Amino acid sequence: MKILDTLSLSFRTVRSNKLRTGITVAIIAFGIMALVGISTAIDAMKQKFTESFASMGANGFTIHYKDFNFFRRDDGVKKEKKGERKEKKSAVRRQITRDEAESFKQRFQYPAKTSINIRGVQDAIVSLGNKKTNPTVCIIGSDIVKKFFGNNPERALEKIIKINSIPYRVIGALDSKGSSLGFSWDNFILISYNNLRRFFSASTNTSFNIQVKVPDVKLVDAAIGESEGVFRPIRRLGTTEANNFVIDKSDRFVEELLRNLGFITISAVVIGGITLLGAAVGLMNIMLVSVTERTKEIGLVKAIGGRKSSIRRQFLYESIIISLLGAGFGIVLGIMVGNSFSLVLSTGFVVPWMWLIGGIVLCTIVGLLAGLYPSIKASRLNPIEALRYE
Secondary structure (H helix, E strand, C coil): CCHHHHHHHHHHHHHHCHHHHHHHHHHHHHHHHHHHHHHHHHHHHHHHHHHHHHCCCCCEEEEECCEECCCCEECCCCCCCCCCCCCCHHHCCCCCCHHHHHHHHHHCCCCCEEEEECCCCCCCCEEECCCCCCCEEEEECHHHHHHHHCCCHHHHCCCEEEECCEEEEEEEECCCCCEECCEECCCCEECCHHHHHHHCCCCCCCCCEEEEECCCHHHHHHHHHHHHHHHHHHCCCCCCCCCCCEEEECCHHHHHHHHHHHHHHHHHHHHHHHHHHHHHHHHHHHHHHHHHHCHHHHHHHHHCCCCHHHHHHHHHHHHHHHHHHHHHHHHHHHHHHHHHHHHHHCCCCCCCHHHHHHHHHHHHHHHHHHHHHHHHHHHCCCHHHHHHCC
């Protein structure tokens, strides 16, 4: 029997057992749907994070006084390793003062743009109105422009807004930068740090941040090395002491997020793998039942000269076909589920090609392994005993 004939017969057999095939296909489909769906959602999240933080620029870095990231907090106290400088404990949490930040800006001669800032309150009340005083100036984000002045940023210029009842004159509006992790990069107001410390800072000891932006991303590492060399003496650190400040690249936060999203991907693989393992056991059981039900048919085929290899191939093909049908439905469902999440994030349509190919290969292997023993058992049946089977 030719391979195409064997394959055609396998298709007809699979189609004739709709209920049994459908249940097995559904189990496999759910496993692949979990794998592809979560992977698609993660790819959408990666795309959103990359787009959201692209505005920060890959050619910049920030100097601040302690380490902070989204998943863990590290206040700068690190375990000492062999060969590392010993940290002065009294200086570990020392905040960056205004004098230190301004000294850095003066001494840092590398060809780059440098700015210093501090953060104020996050629950300030902004209102629009006139007041007969001499207001200080501010720059507002695009969300605030839209709320008070519609989609025309020019209307905002020279208008007086109040922040916690303190008047400010608008001298500029920022372009939209989007949002990420629930934080809008457009819903904020820029004012001078002297004014911020006077009216909005809870403490005059608030730590300053230093931003540095170089003209070319290739210069970032050199600029970081230069900035460390400039800032260490300002922070009064000896040659044997570790840094009591942190230098972060602009894309560090994104890298940290993407690295931690890998754990979710691993979870998806585990969930999909467990489901596929159960599906493989169920598929093998179905194929063994099929061998038993078709014992007479197998005996007849062997009696008229059918080869063991043809019978073995037929059962293997049936197992692989069922498994690949599950993969097909699972991939479609997974892409639909994953991209429903991408709609929420307002990202483009995502297709995780690597996981699609991986899912097809994995299901092929599952079908092959699940059908191997039943196919061998069917090919080894004695034709005389098979014909007598009731």
